[in-house]
Amino acid sequence: MDNEFITFTIGKQKKIALIAHDGKKQELIEWCAKNQDVLKNHFLCGTGTTARMVTDRTGLPVKGYNSGPLGGDQQIGAKIVEGNIDFVIFFSDPLEAQPHDPDVKALLRIAQVYDIPIANNKATADFLINSSLMNQEYEHQVINFRQKVIDRANNQGKSIQ
Numbered sequence: 001m002d003n004e005f006i007t008f009t010i011g012k013q014k015k016i017a018l019i020a021h022d023g024k025k026q027e028l029i030e031w032c033a034k035n036q037d038v039l040k041n042h043f044l045c046g047t048g049t050t051a052r053m054v055t056d057r058t059g060l061p062v063k064g065y066n067s068g069p070l071g072g073d074q075q076i077g078a079k080i081v082e083g084n085i086d087f088v089i090f091f092s093d094p095l096e097a098q099p100h101d102p103d104v105k106a107l108l109r110i111a112q113v114y115d116i117p118i119a120n121n122k123a124t125a126d127f128l129i130n131s132s133l134m135n136q137e138y139e140h141q142v143i144n145f146r147q148k149v150i151d152r153a154n155n156q157g158k159s160i161q
Helices: 022-034 048-058 072-082 101-113 122-129 145-160
Strands: 005-010 015-020 043-046 087-091 138-143
Touching: 015 022, 015 048, 015 072, 022 048, 022 087, 022 122, 043 048, 043 072, 072 101, 087 101, 087 122
Parallel strands: 015 043, 015 087
Antiparallel strands: 005 138
């Protein structure tokens, strides 16, 4: 089936979401400061407190959404679905329970569904930001979900008859 996949293009200028749990915010700020020569060439956004802190401490412009527990993770997930975020740096704290854990899981799931690069720690973020792909367009195939829904509806209609 030719419609099974569609091609998404991550542009040369990446649209990067910056997110960090409270216990990892300082680590993300330091990482952003260390990598600001690269980051300044890309569009940056993030959840509320993290976005504000990165901007205040590094001077990088970061568009802020709501705080994670107040829907920011879901806002970023929606932006991924819309094609307005194509790269996620999320320094999560694996040793601390998060009150909005279902929102975090939903964000990570939607990033996986749309084949978005995700770094959940400094080492992975270092590998991604130093990749040759940071300086060029990247095309990748993603399942054509719209076609899957149409096919499923058509097949269910046949089984009812």
